Amino acid sequence: NKNEVKKYKAIFFDFGGTLMCAESDNVAHLHMMKEVIQKYNLPASPEDMVTKYNSFLFTKEMTLRDADPEEKSFTPLRESTKKAFKGVLAEYDIQPSKEDFQWFSKLFFENHKKYIKLFPETLLILRELKNTDLHLGIISDIDNDFQDIQFKVFGISKIFDSITTSEEVQSYKPKAEIFQVALEKAGCQGKESIIIGDSYKKDIIGGKNMGMTTIWINKFQPDNIDTEKADFR
Structure with missing residues (x-):
């Protein structure tokens, strides 16, 4: 409805899982772990290694996707991936060196450039x-450099008028700070904007708290959970 759209000044998107296919991120992790297995001669399958890696990456302390993001202090993604890599190798009594961390950082970016998809x-x-x-x-909720790399890979940098990351604001969704900075960049109020995202707790709850119209891209959660705050889905 064009008349409905006219009342809005801005539309914001989450990126991973909303515009970028989350499964492609898992594919990148599989290829990363294949190289880790080969480099350190580990007795494990890539699938098992990804499970171990994710168990360290997606803990409440480290992850960008924890169950209670309001309680989480800021940790850059690069630090989370470093800790996850260290945790995986520790299970095989391997202590990574500075050179190992540098190798893994390069591996992380190369595989994400190659395998992530919109x-x-x-x-x-x-x-x-x-x-x-x-x-x-x-x-x-991402680091600035990783966001830059993704956008260059997809050639979409010039499409967006603003990009607001958790690293820039030192705060995660659903906290108000990251939404407030984004709204200030757009020069509008929450009621004049739309947020589209795949995380109910982060994108939808965070957006509603700012007075934004919310559109939930629900690809994985069951329909019977308590989701009444989403305006559209």
């Missing part, structure tokens, strides 16, 4: 929105 509909939607007067923004 959802098939992403570019079409973004190009359509670019032809409107809406401010297009990103609000993402």
